[in-house]
Amino acid sequence: MSEEEAYEFVKGTLKKERITPYTEDEIPVINSVSACINCGLCINHCPVVAAVGVDVFSGPRSIAVELSRSPPEYWATADKVYLCTGCGTCREVCPKNVDIPEVVNIVRRRIFEHRPDLVPKGLHAVRETLRTHNLAFEPWADIKEKNESREMRLERLELPLVPDRHVSDAEVLFYPGCQAEERSQEVREAAKIILDHFGVNYTLLEDMTCCGLPARLIGDDATARSLTEKLKRDVLATGVRKVLTTCAGCTGNLSHISERDHWDIPTQHLLEFLVEDVGMERLAESLGKGTKHEDVTVTVHDPCHLTRHASRHIMDYALEILSLIPGVRVSASALHDSCCGGGGMVSYHSSEVANAVVSENLVAIDATGAERLVTPCPLCTAQIESNLFKAGSSVEVDDLIVFIAQMLPKE
Amino acid sequence: MHMETEVLVIGGGLAGLVAGTRAAEAGHRVLLVQKGHGATAYSSGAFDVIGYLPDALEPVANPVEGLSVLAQVYPLHPYSIAGFPVDVESGGESAVVLALVSETVEWLKDRLDKTPAALSGGLDSNLVAMTVLGTTKPTCLLQKSMVSIPEMEGEEDGVLLFAGVRGYADFAPGAAAKVFLRDRMMNKKYPQKIAHCQVRVSPSGTDYNISGVEIARHLDHPGSIDSLAKELAVYIDQFGATDVALPPVLGIQNAISNKEALEERLGVRVFELLGLPPSVPGLRLQNSLEQMYLESGGALLRGHEVVSYTMEGDRLISVQTKGPSREIQISAQAFVLATGKFIGGGLSGDKDGVREIVFDLMSVTGEFVSAEEASPSRSTSKLAVSPLGQPVLSNGVSVDSFLRPVKRNGLEWTTNLFSAGSIIAGYNYATEKSGLGVAATTGYTAALRVTEYLKEVAQNE
Numbered sequence: 001m002s003e004e005e006a007y008e009f010v011k012g013t014l015k016k017e018r019i020t021p022y023t024e025d026e027i028p029v030i031n032s033v034s035a036c037i038n039c040g041l042c043i044n045h046c047p048v049v050a051a052v053g054v055d056v057f058s059g060p061r062s063i064a065v066e067l068s069r070s071p072p073e074y075w076a077t078a079d080k081v082y083l084c085t086g087c088g089t090c091r092e093v094c095p096k097n098v099d100i101p102e103v104v105n106i107v108r109r110r111i112f113e114h115r116p117d118l119v120p121k122g123l124h125a126v127r128e129t130l131r132t133h134n135l136a137f138e139p140w141a142d143i144k145e146k147n148e149s150r151e152m153r154l155e156r157l158e159l160p161l162v163p164d165r166h167v168s169d170a171e172v173l174f175y176p177g178c179q180a181e182e183r184s185q186e187v188r189e190a191a192k193i194i195l196d197h198f199g200v201n202y203t204l205l206e207d208m209t210c211c212g213l214p215a216r217l218i219g220d221d222a223t224a225r226s227l228t229e230k231l232k233r234d235v236l237a238t239g240v241r242k243v244l245t246t247c248a249g250c251t252g253n254l255s256h257i258s259e260r261d262h263w264d265i266p267t268q269h270l271l272e273f274l275v276e277d278v279g280m281e282r283l284a285e286s287l288g289k290g291t292k293h294e295d296v297t298v299t300v301h302d303p304c305h306l307t308r309h310a311s312r313h314i315m316d317y318a319l320e321i322l323s324l325i326p327g328v329r330v331s332a333s334a335l336h337d338s339c340c341g342g343g344g345m346v347s348y349h350s351s352e353v354a355n356a357v358v359s360e361n362l363v364a365i366d367a368t369g370a371e372r373l374v375t376p377c378p379l380c381t382a383q384i385e386s387n388l389f390k391a392g393s394s395v396e397v398d399d400l401i402v403f404i405a406q407m408l409p410k411e
Numbered sequence: 412m413h414m415e416t417e418v419l420v421i422g423g424g425l426a427g428l429v430a431g432t433r434a435a436e437a438g439h440r441v442l443l444v445q446k447g448h449g450a451t452a453y454s455s456g457a458f459d460v461i462g463y464l465p466d467a468l469e470p471v472a473n474p475v476e477g478l479s480v481l482a483q484v485y486p487l488h489p490y491s492i493a494g495f496p497v498d499v500e501s502g503g504e505s506a507v508v509l510a511l512v513s514e515t516v517e518w519l520k521d522r523l524d525k526t527p528a529a530l531s532g533g534l535d536s537n538l539v540a541m542t543v544l545g546t547t548k549p550t551c552l553l554q555k556s557m558v559s560i561p562e563m564e565g566e567e568d569g570v571l572l573f574a575g576v577r578g579y580a581d582f583a584p585g586a587a588a589k590v591f592l593r594d595r596m597m598n599k600k601y602p603q604k605i606a607h608c609q610v611r612v613s614p615s616g617t618d619y620n621i622s623g624v625e626i627a628r629h630l631d632h633p634g635s636i637d638s639l640a641k642e643l644a645v646y647i648d649q650f651g652a653t654d655v656a657l658p659p660v661l662g663i664q665n666a667i668s669n670k671e672a673l674e675e676r677l678g679v680r681v682f683e684l685l686g687l688p689p690s691v692p693g694l695r696l697q698n699s700l701e702q703m704y705l706e707s708g709g710a711l712l713r714g715h716e717v718v719s720y721t722m723e724g725d726r727l728i729s730v731q732t733k734g735p736s737r738e739i740q741i742s743a744q745a746f747v748l749a750t751g752k753f754i755g756g757g758l759s760g761d762k763d764g765v766r767e768i769v770f771d772l773m774s775v776t777g778e779f780v781s782a783e784e785a786s787p788s789r790s791t792s793k794l795a796v797s798p799l800g801q802p803v804l805s806n807g808v809s810v811d812s813f814l815r816p817v818k819r820n821g822l823e824w825t826t827n828l829f830s831a832g833s834i835i836a837g838y839n840y841a842t843e844k845s846g847l848g849v850a851a852t853t854g855y856t857a858a859l860r861v862t863e864y865l866k867e868v869a870q871n872e
Contacts, residue, residue, distance in 0.1 A: 037754075041448055041689040044624045053615035054622045088735070092714045093448045095754055255736035276412065311737035312713045313412075 018072040018114040025260055026106055033067045033103060035096040042090035042100065047339040048083055048346075051356035057083045060090035060100045067103060074110040078118040081107050083353055085346050086217060087339035088308030104344075105216055112219030120349030123218045130223055134209045134230065136178035146185075153186040159405055162192040170203035172273070173240040175254070177247035177378070181208050184378040190405035191246045191270055197286065197408050198278050202244070205234055213253040217345045228257050236263065243267040246401045248377035249343075252309030269306060270401060271376055275317040280324070287324045290407040295327040298403075299370035299395075301361070301384060302337040303377035318376055318400060325407050335364040342383030358387045365395055376400040412739045416442035416710070418861055419730065419743035421717050421769060422757070424451035425847055426832025427749030428700040429515075429854030430861075432522065434747075435707040437862045442741065443709055444732055446716040448697055449755030450833065454847065455685040456659055456692025457540045458530055460512065460551035461490075462844025468798055470549045474534040474848075475509060482508035487779065489835045489849050493856040495812055509534075512848065515855040516552070526699035527664050528692070529555045542685040543582045543658055545573075545590030551848060554692050556666040557683045563654055569602035572652035574643060576626060577609045578619040581687060582658035584608065606650040610642035612660075626660040627691045636669045640676045647677055655679050659686040663695060715739065716756075717769050727825045730769075744868065745861045748808075748816065749831040749854060757834040758806060760787035765806050767834070772816045772824055775836045777805025781819075800842035807836030813860045814853060827864060831857040 001009070014021065022030055042060035043049055049059045058080050066077050081104055090100045112119055126136060133139055140146035154161055174195060180187040195202045209231045215224035235243060242265055243258070245251050254267035268276075274283060300322070302315045315337075322328055341347065341357030365373055365388070373388070375381055378399050385397035420431040423445025431443045461477035462470050465485060471477035482491050482504040494508035513534055520530050532538050532552040540550045541559050563569050571591070575584035584607035592605045611618050614629035629635050643655060661669045661683055673681045686692065705711060715732035722728065729742040750757030750769060758774065759766050765774040765782040774782040776790055790803040808816040814830050815823040831854040833840060840846035 039453070039689055041452060043622055044689055044691070044694050049622065049625070050628055053617075053620075053625050055615065055617055055620040059622075091735075093452070095447050095449050095452075095756060097447070252736065259736070308714060309735050311734035311739070312715070313414075313734070313737070313739065316710075 018075075020071070020110055020113055022106070026102075029099045029102040029106060030067065032097060032099045033064050036061075036064050036098045037096060038065065039095070041093055041095065045089045045093045047087060047089065047341075047357050047360075048085060048353065050360060051341070052083075052353055057353070060084075063103055063107070064098050064100050066107060071110060072114075074107050075115040075118055077107055078111055078115070081111070082120055082123070083346060083350060084344050085304075085339050085341060085354070085357060086344035087304035089304070089339070092308050105219070108217070108219030109221050110219075112221075119219065122349035123345055126214055126345065126348055127218055127220055127223060130210060130215055130227065134227060135182060136210050136214045137182040139182055150185040150189065154189055157186055157402060157406060159186070159189060159193060159402075160410070161189065162196045164204055165192070165202060166206060167201070167203045168239070169201070170238060170240050171201040172242045172244050173235060173238055174202045174204055175211075175235075175243050175245045175250060176204075176208070177245055177250040178208070178210050179378040179382070180246055184382065184399065186402050187246050187378045187381075187399045190399070190402040191244075193405040193408065194270065194274070194401065195244075198282065200278075203238055203240065205238070207234065209234060211250045211253045212257065213249050214345060216253070228261060232261060232263055235265075241265055242273070244270050244273050246270050246376070246399070247379065248303030248305035248310075249379055252305035255310055269310065269314055269376060271314055271317045271321065275320065280320065283321060284324045286409065287321070287404075287407055288326060290325065290409050293327060293407070295329070296372055297329045297331050297368075297370045298322065298372045298374050299331050299333045299365055299368040300336055300400075301333070301340060301373055301375035301380055303375060303380045304339050304343055306376065307337055314376075321404065322374075328407075331368040331370045333361070333364045333368050335361045340380045340383045342379050347383070354383070355387060358383060362387060362391050362393065366393060370395060372403075373397045374400040374403045412737060414442065414739055414741045416440050416741065416743045417865070418442070418745050418747065419444065419741055420747045420749060421730070422449070422749035422751060422755065422832070422834075423701070423711070423713075424449045424749065424751055424755055424832060424850065425696070425700060426751075426850040426854035426857075427747065428704045429519065429851050430747045430749060430831050430858045431709045432704045432707040433518075433855050433858035434861055435704070435709040437858065439862070439865065441709040442712060442743070443704065444712045444715050444717060444741070446714065446756065449751045450846070451700070451850070452693045452697040453688035453690075453754065454693040454696050455542075455688065455690055456554045456557045456683070456696070457548070457550035457685055458532075458552035458847045459840070459844040460516065460534065460848030462537065462549040463842060465839065465843060466799075470537070473536045474512075474551050478509050478512055478534075479505035487837050489810075489838055489853050490845075492810060492812060493814065493853050511856065512852050515852045516848075518855065519851050520552070522703045523699055526702055527662070527666055528696040528699035529667060531555045531558050540685050541591070541656060541682075543587060543687065545587035545594070547594065548685075549844060554666070554683075554695065556661050556670045557659065557685065557692065559656070559682045560654060560680045563602055563680070564600050566653070567601055568604075569653045570604040570606060570651050571602045571654045571656060572646060572650055573605070573607040573656045574646065575607070575609045575658065576612050576621065576660065578613075578617065578621040579623065579626060579658065579660070581623055582684070587656075587684070602654070606646070606652060608646040610639065610646070612639055612642070623658065623660045623686065623691050624663070624694070627663045627666070630660065630669055631662045631664045636672050637676075640673055643673070644677060647679055653679055655681045656684050657681065659683040659690050659692050663691060663698070666691075666695065712739070720770060722825065725826050727828050745827045745829065745864055747829050747831055747857050747861065748834055749857075750834050752804065752807060752833045755833065760803070760806075762786050762788075767808055767816075770816075770824070770828070772808045773819055774806060775809045777802055777837060777839060779809055779837065782806050798842070800839050802839065804841050805836060805839045807834050809836055813864075814857050829857040829860050829864075
């Protein structure tokens with residue numbers, strides 16, 4: 001047997017041994033683990049550990065060092081690895097830059113491939129939806145009902161309806177993401193109102209496709225890649241020079257994959273676009289002469305996918321924009337940047353863990369004395385809103401984009 | 412993406428946060444870039460200033476004495492350099508250095524006073540801190556919840572109770588009691604009546620596999636200290652304890668008030684032991700310093716690290732930072748490098764030598780020999796824990812009298828880059844027990860130098 005034949009033979013046995021070789025973009029992540037000094041600093045900061053303890057969720061360090069086991073044994077981590085919300089706090093505080101949230105994805109990918117029976121059932125259900133509809137949520141069966149729901153939401157928020165815009169020479173693409181497309185439709189509408197107000201030449205996609213983040217988090221790499229490939233084709237066909245989103249998860253994920261897959265156009269959260277492209281002067285002018293409204297104290301929640309998967313400075317933008325609105329006072333929560341529990345697909349199979357994570361935040365939110373919580377992510381909005389409601393809190397919750405749209409002058 | 416500030420501090424440990432706070436208090440616009448958490452977050456809760464002189468095996472009597480000798484005998488020690496901005500008359504060095512360290516310590520104590528990491532102690536005497544291993548060490552300041560009681564040493568009838576938490580593996584009260592008793596007998600000190608026990612604190616309902624941070628968070632919640640008091644009362648009664656030593660888990664926010672609540676309810680003296688890193692007191696210190704900095708008006712950019720820089724003539728004009736998926740260019744007029752050593756990420760070492768990460772500055776050993784091509788293993792002692800320590804910990808950059816890193820010719824690398832903390836070479840914080848003291852003093856001084864520099868620039872324009 002020649003050396004080459006031997007190599008091919010060994011490669012052929014990997015499947016039987018339940019080993020998937022690391023892909024090129026996984027290698028740097030795997031290498032980062034070798035820098036781990038096993039100090040455990042990350043455990044002190046992990047919001048899941050804080051909520052349920054190391055006995056239920058053994059924490060980021062243990063996930064990082066699982067890699068020292070042989071790959072066929074990845075399945076042995078299945079009772080822990082699905083409890084990570086992917087907030088990225090461990091990676092941020094790590095003195096050695098170990099990319100623990102990506103290790104989670106790498107391990108989940110192997111479990112999905114070799115032991116799909118150990119993947120929580122709730123995640124298989126999401127996967128079915130993704131594969132059938134290219135969306136993370138089952139789309140509305142009746143478009144009329146979808147439109148009615150949208151109108152009800154707009155009416156409640158006193159927002160006008162701006163028609164969808166599909167043009168061929170647009171500068172930017174507005175990508176609402178699955179949550180705003182199918183569920184929190186008011187976020188999608190609010191973004192259109194804002195873009196329209198500032199005269200931005202934007203377009204929407206004819207056919208919404210999920211950014212692939214849920215599939216990545218489930219560990220289904222094939223589905224994640226087929227979604228992002230379709231999305232890449234559709235986005236590049238529009239000829240835009242930039243993608244704008246209102247979802248923190250989409251922002252983080254699209255920033256990551258557009259670089260990985262060489263899209264050659266950047267993805268930004270709408271907040272970044274407003275501050276960097278529209279500019280503070282125009283924002284100040286529009287928000288300063290906005291609709292008369294009562295004074296309001298708000299508190300802000302920082303979505304992990306913006307702060308720890310894109311960049312912390314985006315939330316500084318959020319505060320700068322809020323400071324332009326007359327009558328709005330910000331009261332900071334002590335846990336403003338602590339995970340809401342809505343990430344990592346945890347709520348799809350272990351809602352008790354997801355809700356335990358957010359429960360600490362609820363106490364801190366109540367302590368701010370704010371009447372309203374705003375956050376630039378429809379997923380955080382939904383998670384915090386439902387938990388505040390269940391806890392009997394009087395604090396109302398709005399997506400920050402909706403809040404900004406409400407503060408613009410009515411034309 | 413571009414940002415602009417007057418002073419940019421690179422590094423968010425104690426040195427950087429002190430430099431940033433002090434500069435902001437002087438009226439400068441400050442931005443601090445912090446990648447993650449470094450050595451400060453590993454701190455045990457003890458704030459060392461100077462415990463041993465370099466190469467000495469006996470501790471100094473107190474920091475005042477230690478600093479006085481240091482200023483006379485070790486002119487290249489960071490304490491000495493920080494203290495000598497201007498010509499000091501021969502013989503006056505000690506007074507200058509003492510005054511500077513004293514000013515720094517008083518300033519920091521004041522700024523941390525309302526935080527969970529409030530400090531107790533002063534330069535006139537070193538405190539004896541007790542650890543979870545039952546050993547003791549000299550330190551200058553301690554977090555208020557961690558001060559063990561000096562009176563204890565003189566009380567023949569005192570009974571010290573080491574109380575562990577069932578299921579919390581980082582503290583074995585039985586072993587600590589044994590080690591501590593042996594030390595007391597050998598040194599003929601009190602208390603010599605030592606007991607130990609395990610109490611139940613169950614943050615998630617179980618009494619196994621519990622981490623310190625869980626207990627601390629649990630004890631922050633209102634009411635949970637009462638059940639700990641009830642548990643302790645049984646053993647205090649049984650042993651007639653006068654003092655109780657707990658692991659450092661009394662709270663992230665409320666450790667001090669929890670200590671006071673326990674003392675009031677139980678009629679004994681209570682304190683936390685120093686823990687192994689990364690401990691809850693380290694978390695309290697890091698959080699408190701960040702709070703101090705933000706309250707001074709400084710801006711904080713977390714999760715970014717500096718990846719490149721731009722010079723114009725002999726001045727540094729901007730750096731490029733990288734976050735998870737965004738890059739930002741930051742221009743400033745003055746810069747402070749406070750990136751730490753090997754843990755903080757300011758230095759890296761491999762077989763080819765020791766490298767300063769951000770600007771590729773000249774690195775030197777503790778003896779001020781170039782470390783750029785010296786393998787760190789040559790400055791590493793084979794004995795992991797030795798009284799002489801690991802010489803590699805004295806590596807860093809060499810600085811001029813303005814704390815500016817220097818080139819091979821001894822002149823500053825650039826006019827507007829100052830440095831603070833353990834990136835500075837020439838002292839071994841681990842053997843000297845001087846880590847946080849040097850970090851605070853050089854951070855404080857770097858801010859003063861920045862102010863002087865900016866004033867000079869403004870006058871010349």
